[in-house]
Amino acid sequence: MSLHDQLRAVALAEFATAGYAATSLQRIAVLAGTSKASVLYHFASKEQLLAEIVSPALDDLEQLILPIEGTGGLRRADFVERFVDLLLLHSQVVPLVINQGATLDDVPVMHRATELMRRVAELFRPASGSTIEKLRFGVAFGGVAYTLAAADRLGLNGEIPIDEVRSALLEILHDLLVPADTRTA
Amino acid sequence: MSLHDQLRAVALAEFATAGYAATSLQRIAVLAGTSKASVLYHFASKEQLLAEIVSPALDDLEQLILPIEGTGGLRRADFVERFVDLLLLHSQVVPLVINQGATLDDVPVMHRATELMRRVAELFRPASGSTIEKLRFGVAFGGVAYTLAAADRLGLNGEIPIDEVRSALLEILHDLLVPADTRTA
């Protein structure tokens, strides 16, 4: 693995666990076995390092929702499954965005993350505008993302196999999001 | 309102929205119309300011779960209702703990917060140890807390009356947490 990639990996882990503001370039450098100056050689700034870390996940999410927004067609069950897979694929980025998105929304890449989540919410909006449906959506996606982010801290996970997590999350989201009428139909 | 209380209020709002690390004592002072030195006159340190802000909510939570841990008796529906009321009562503290608990667990008061949430999780543990039940709990409480924390950002709330939020959250949590057998019984 190139130093560039290793710096990205180290920074991701630190940003996700300790927080962006609390992680200094110095610390990232030491953990990767190099100097602070070399970090800034590979990445123009701390913000751009963050952007390079987060962007791939956001690109994937955008690619997931763009065609849906275009056609207006959305089969919730399909979307939920692909969304969960996306969260699991970028499982380290999820806590970063979830826990620190609000704090860092002046950083362009994090603002983009918030905006994307808002668009995901919009996808579910037209079908049901009642308060409980809105909250149902918030609890569902916030809950899944937060659970992935905080599983260790709450002592929720031993070494649960990822397949089991996947199917469990799908079932929970299905209960919460797929309307009862299409469920029974 | 005394300056002491006003500083607490300003700091809470800033910590919750901008983040603990990103909020300087200088900024708190200016927002409260005083000097940084006076903030440190009222609070021995930035950490203690945080502790004074968060502790009351944690005390309430501890008072809620202590008798349950003692007797071992837990009627889930009752607990869920009281827990939601507690979250709504301390709605500004919730995002602070949720979003920044992991980042700040070296701060004693935030470690206490995480520990309390772990104990809440333990209350639900013995009844059902399967993976899906654990995740169900995580999604439920994480989701509710996160929804309260991030409602604005995701465009989920207009001016939804709090009673409506309360009953909606109760219904969602009930669906997720109260076991099907006691539901149908």
Add this chain to the structure above:
DNA sequence: CACCGTACTGACCGATCGGCCAGTGCTCTG
């Protein structure tokens, strides 16, 4: 009046932050 505790301030401290820059090897190429 003298005295005291409370509230508060401006100036300063060392530490650390993100970022910049001149310089140094090292490798590849003509």
Add this chain to the structure above:
DNA sequence: CAGAGCACTGGCCGATCGGTCAGTACGGTG
């Protein structure tokens, strides 16, 4: 061999951080 270019570094910069401290204004109290 000369030289261009990439990878990397130590040292420095200004800014800002949390925190300390000596000093001040002031409303009681004897």
